[in-house]
Amino acid sequence: MSKNIPEKVSNRLTLYHSIMVEYLEAGIETISSPQIAQRLGIDDSQVRKDFKLLNNAGKCRVGYLVKDLKDSIEKTLGFAQAKDAFIVGSGHLGLALAKYDNFNSYGLNILALFDNDPQKVDMLVNNKQIFHISKLPNLAERLGVDIAILTVPRQNAQAVADFLVASKIKYIWNFTPAVLKVPPEVKVWNENIMGSFLQFACKDII
Amino acid sequence: MSKNIPEKVSNRLTLYHSIMVEYLEAGIETISSPQIAQRLGIDDSQVRKDFKLLNNAGKCRVGYLVKDLKDSIEKTLGFAQAKDAFIVGSGHLGLALAKYDNFNSYGLNILALFDNDPQKVDMLVNNKQIFHISKLPNLAERLGVDIAILTVPRQNAQAVADFLVASKIKYIWNFTPAVLKVPPEVKVWNENIMGSFLQFACKDII
């Protein structure tokens, strides 16, 4: 795998994937690029070029096999390959993400949550235990976890990120608005929940 | 306003904004494009071109005024202009979003939640009431709300979206994995929580 798919493409791939799920449920076995394109408001050749990237050949006058497309997208985006992760910060957002079982179907397996509030420690959320943050380095090493989902308050974000780096975490999915400073070997993905929406909403509203 | 800023730019703007908040808190009054660029791992001319878009002039050998930049970003992204919205679907995600007070500081004001579960109706979440979904058309009209945050299960997403369209909702922030079919005058923003992260994670992990 790892063909270094551009972000824009992988975003489209997840949309294609949702359409495939819908078609499968409806019992439709084939789909054409113009059908998908119209649905998403994009060009049909775009769809075909994306599928080319998946090495997924279509059939003239028929289109693509829905099942095959779904499988290739899952393989390419790594839904298949399960990855373990910790949620760091057990506030509203952290708890909601822990309850969000969709992660699983996308190949992301939440093993545990962490917090510094003694009151929360040992609580169970969706069958996942909340540990005191001090237990993280040990557990990360023992369980071989190197992905952390960061949902602490902004004020603590950098300090906790430093702690995660020291705990050999290699991927931080940053749900805080802080711009984290980390060494180059650690990768941060900023989840910009507001950014894109605001732009979308403001274009017309303001 | 409404200069139709590309998505990539508005994403960077939110990151710049976070850095401005951080600098202000640290009492630093000016910032240069190379400082920001290094922090985000991008080119410094990129930063200057983005600021040009904000009509925000810098000063040679000094940089930009942090306060001014923060204000222009807020104005451009519409943090200033308050917008009212409903959360439709009071499951884990909907409730978490209702508790997520950050929305407010970004100019998005959650007025109420909706659900079809009679058990949830009339509950208060972060001082916001949960109404039965049947009350939505009326409330939307009376309060002049045309933004809905959709957090229902995928299976119900299209049906609820149809209902929202009939209720004169004009903007749907879609947190479900469904690809919604709506008339052209209604705008859907798909929040692709997994898409971008998976790509990020899989690039190296798989």
Add this chain to the structure above:
DNA sequence: GATTTTTTGTGATTTATTTCACAATAACAA
């Protein structure tokens, strides 16, 4: 006050992405 240095602003270049256009293919209909 001259010189050095840092930083902006921006045109030119490069790279990436999207759209266009159309030949090749194969199902379908007459």
Add this chain to the structure above:
DNA sequence: TTGTTATTGTGAAATAAATCACAAAAAATC
């Protein structure tokens, strides 16, 4: 069987985005 049509696959063209390169400005230093 033969023409018609829908669809793929893909080069070429157009558009968008990022990077480079450097002149102009102004603070800092000597």
